[in-house]
Amino acid sequence: MIMKKIDISTNINGIKISSCIMNASGILCCTEKELYNLMMSSSGAVVTKSCTIKPRKGNLKPRYFEWKGGSINSMGLPNLGIDFYLNFLEKKNSKKPFLLSISGLSIEENYLILRKANISSNMNAIELNLSCPNLLEKDKILGYDFSKISDFLENLFQFYKKPLGVKLPPYFEDFHFRKMAFILNKYPIYFVTCINSLPNGICIDINKESVVIHPKKGFGGIGGLSIKPFALANVRKFYTYLRKDIPIIGCGGICTGKDVFEYILCGASAVQIGTQFLKEGIPVFDRLIKELITILKNKNYSSLNSFKGKLNVF
Numbered sequence: 001m002i003m004k005k006i007d008i009s010t011n012i013n014g015i016k017i018s019s020c021i022m023n024a025s026g027i028l029c030c031t032e033k034e035l036y037n038l039m040m041s042s043s044g045a046v047v048t049k050s051c052t053i054k055p056r057k058g059n060l061k062p063r064y065f066e067w068k069g070g071s072i073n074s075m076g077l078p079n080l081g082i083d084f085y086l087n088f089l090e091k092k093n094s095k096k097p098f099l100l101s102i103s104g105l106s107i108e109e110n111y112l113i114l115r116k117a118n119i120s121s122n123m124n125a126i127e128l129n130l131s132c133p134n135l136l137e138k139d140k141i142l143g144y145d146f147s148k149i150s151d152f153l154e155n156l157f158q159f160y161k162k163p164l165g166v167k168l169p170p171y172f173e174d175f176h177f178r179k180m181a182f183i184l185n186k187y188p189i190y191f192v193t194c195i196n197s198l199p200n201g202i203c204i205d206i207n208k209e210s211v212v213i214h215p216k217k218g219f220g221g222i223g224g225l226s227i228k229p230f231a232l233a234n235v236r237k238f239y240t241y242l243r244k245d246i247p248i249i250g251c252g253g254i255c256t257g258k259d260v261f262e263y264i265l266c267g268a269s270a271v272q273i274g275t276q277f278l279k280e281g282i283p284v285f286d287r288l289i290k291e292l293i294t295i296l297k298n299k300n301y302s303s304l305n306s307f308k309g310k311l312n313v314f
């Protein structure tokens with residue numbers, strides 16, 4: 001019997017990605033060493049830690065905690081500053097796609113960073129983070145302010161000409177999905193990544209009768225397995241409401257190849273691994289690729305297009 005070759009590559013608006021599985025921004029992608037390791041790994045692309053104009057140390061530790069069901073973090077945007085990431089991209093020697101994540105502390109800072117990125121040549125796209133849940137300076141998540149986002153994108157696309165995707169916070173109401181999709185559908189958005197961590201969770205240590213992370217009185221963004229049903233729902237809703245030429249990158253709670261399959265079935269074109277990448281390190285990518293390929297083999301599918309978005313509903 002001739003075995004069909006199984007292809008798990010994907011295409012994000014012309015950016016060819018050899019495996020649909022990549023890291024999530026924030027996880028082991030801040031320093032030169034971490035980015036190099038990702039570049040050499042079987043992650044299909046490299047997403048950088050969200051950056052600001054100036055380097056930041058982030059919030060006080062402990063600021064990350066994990067348990068069987070997921071993780072909580074209040075990192076507070078520690079990063080090496082936009083110049084470091086642009087410089088890394090300029091000198092990197094790899095054909096692997098890079099998504100530069102940015103997260104200015106204000107709209108004005110986002111414009112500044114994007115103006116810098118606009119004149120840099122060596123990145124495939126920006127992933128604009130509209131969903132950081134952990135800043136002490138501004139307690140607002142831009143992705144929940146629909147009119148601000150609308151004005152921001154209107155102004156941005158007057159001058160910004162490079163590929164730009166957005167990373168969204170989780171939404172819960174159908175009305176909110178429709179409203180955000182309506183805004184995004186007006187612009188040449190390259191891709192949508194959903195979701196960032198679920199904001200304002202809390203985890204407790206009963207021995208100490210205390211919260212487990214220091215910043216913000218213990219409140220932080222929840223990631224990992226616990227958030228998967230919400231993340232899948234966000235992918236599905238946006239798959240329904242976004243223009244068909246805006247690909248979706250799914251993120252939230254992926255631990256196995258089966259989870260990756262579920263995301264693609266909901267309509268994702270690619271997926272990102274956060275909490276599980278931090279737990280398992282670089283080998284996570286090979287394991288997930290192997291598990292996904294086994295599922296496709298058993299189902300006799302030769303590529304993601306055989307089942308992408310084709311979730312059965314009653």
Ligand code: RRO
Nearest residue numbers: 074075076077132134197221
């Ligand atoms: O650095 C963080 O605290 C952080 C960011 Br920027 C983000 O987008 N999502 C998250 O869970 N943590």
